[in-house]
Amino acid sequence: MTDTRSASGRPLARTAARQGLTLAAVAVVQFMVSVDLSVVNLGLPRIAAGLGFSPVGLTWVIHAYALTFGGLLLLGGKIADRYGHKRVLMAGLAVFGLASLAGGFAQEPGHLVAGRALQGIGAAALSPAALAVLTVTFPTGKARVRAYGIWSAVNAAGGALGVLIGGVLTQYAGWRWVMFVSVPMAAVALALAWRGVTGAPPTAPDRRPDVLGAVLATAGMILLVFGVVRTDQYGWTSPVTLTTLVAAIALLAAFVRVERTTTRDPLIRLGLLADRSVAGANSYNLLLGAAMASSFYFASLYLQQVLGAGPTVAGIQLLPFAIGVIAGATTAIKLGYRLPLRTMLIIGGLVTAAGFAWFGFISADGSYLADVLGPSLVTSIGFGLCLGPVVSAATVGVAPSETGMASGLLSSSRQIGASFGLAALGTAAHARTGASTTIEGLTEGYALGMTLSAALLACAVLIAVAVLPRTRTAAPAGGGGRDVVPEPE
Secondary structure, rough: OOEEEEOOOOOOOOOOHHHHHHHHHHHHHHHHHHHHHOOOOOHHHHHHHHHOOOHHHHHHHHHHHHHHHHHHHHHHHHHHHOOOHHHHHHHHHHHHHHHHHHHHOOOOOOHHHHHHHHHHHHHHHHHHHHHHHHHHHHOOHHHHHEEEEEEEEHHHHHHHHHHHHHHHHHHHHOOOHHHHHHHHHHHHHHOOOOOOOOOOOOOOOOOOOOOOHHHHHHHHHHHHHHHHHHHHHOOOOOHHHHHHHHHHHHHHHHHHHHHHOOOOOOOHHHHHOOOOHHHHHHHHHHHHHHHHHHHHHHHHHHHHHHHOOHHHHHHOOOOOHHHHHHHHHHHHHOOOOOOOHHHHHHHHHHHHHHHHHHHHHOOOOOOHHHHHHHHHHHHHHHHHHHHHHHHHHHOOOHHHHHHHHHHHHHHHHHHHHHHHHHHHHHHHHHHHHOOOOOOHHHHHHHHHHHHHHHHHHHHHHHHHHHOOEEEEOOOOOOOOOOEEEEOOO
8 A cells, every 4th residue: 555645754644634724723813813903993983982982092992903013013023933933823822812802801991902902912923923834834836826815815804804793793792792702713723723833943043033123113103103193182282292203203213223233133124125116115005004994994983973874784884895805906916917016006096096085075964875885896996906016016026035024014014004094084083073973073074084095095106106116027916926027118
């Protein structure tokens, strides 16, 4: 009887089973992380009522997760390389699960914000570790294409279904379950990772993670957002606001100095940002993340507080947005072989901006079909057109040894942009609304937020025109292999 074995000497059936468990673990991890980016949105009105959040303070339920996740993501990847992918993955899952449990039992606004921040710390550790595990487990061939296809699909599904899951849980189980729902997912992922992920030696055991740089960057960003959202109480020229913003700038300047002078492996090699494609793509991505996070926030509140939809109905009504993203992403793949990346980002940005501008016309006596469905489809299709090209633009031409750093930087810029955008646009919307709790007053604030989102996308388009080089890639992101061809000026 022939014992068919893999190159490593293990029976193929056993290797395939372990790979299947690894893929399942990574899929659950990615789904959980994606869900938590959007699951709280439809629970926000009831969270505010239950814990006594102010309108601006409520945005910290999103800020706390996005800032710690985005700010510590690069450090999480470095730590995973230093101490081992499986070990960091499981530690991150444990932190994430415990943070979700603690957040669900929150009795005050500060408790929930702390729980969300701790979730972000766990996500920053487990997300890059999970992706590294996937890369090592499926290094080449059709299995790798299939694994990354499943990972991408789960990533998109988590973000889309998170809104619906949050709506159903909020209405039928209570808002606390938007936190509790991650506990069983973390437990399942832990069990799968324990059995399926191989405990390989660390890939960079001699590296010393740049903890100081990560702390300076994250603290500076948190203080900057804190200064912006507090302008509803303290004006822009008040000593409190000015002191906060100056301190934030000082911390961020110290981060840049540390990254330039540190003898350790830096979080970001600043020279990487001298590349026009990397700098342009990340700037574009920052504005895109700012606008998209704000749109979910304003749309969910408009559906519930103005149109009177329940959380479940509002979640269903936002599902077409997910369909539009898929349609746009599919179209981008087909066009990506023919059009320059810059052209794709210009087209996608303009379509998304048009959708946001349409959203800006929402009215207090509006309807779902006229005020939400139409603009959400346009916005989501444009967003889908941008997703693949911005990843390609951020990594095309980057040295293989820095591809991971470039990818991590892109993920960080999206999360950081989400928090900064929500801080600025949420504060502007609240300033327009003032103390008004009428439907008309709330609608004016949400409409302003959507209009400002359109302005952000217009700025992103200008960045694509002015900064991004005219290049074309023969394979969109995730397609494997790149052939960059300069376009004629």
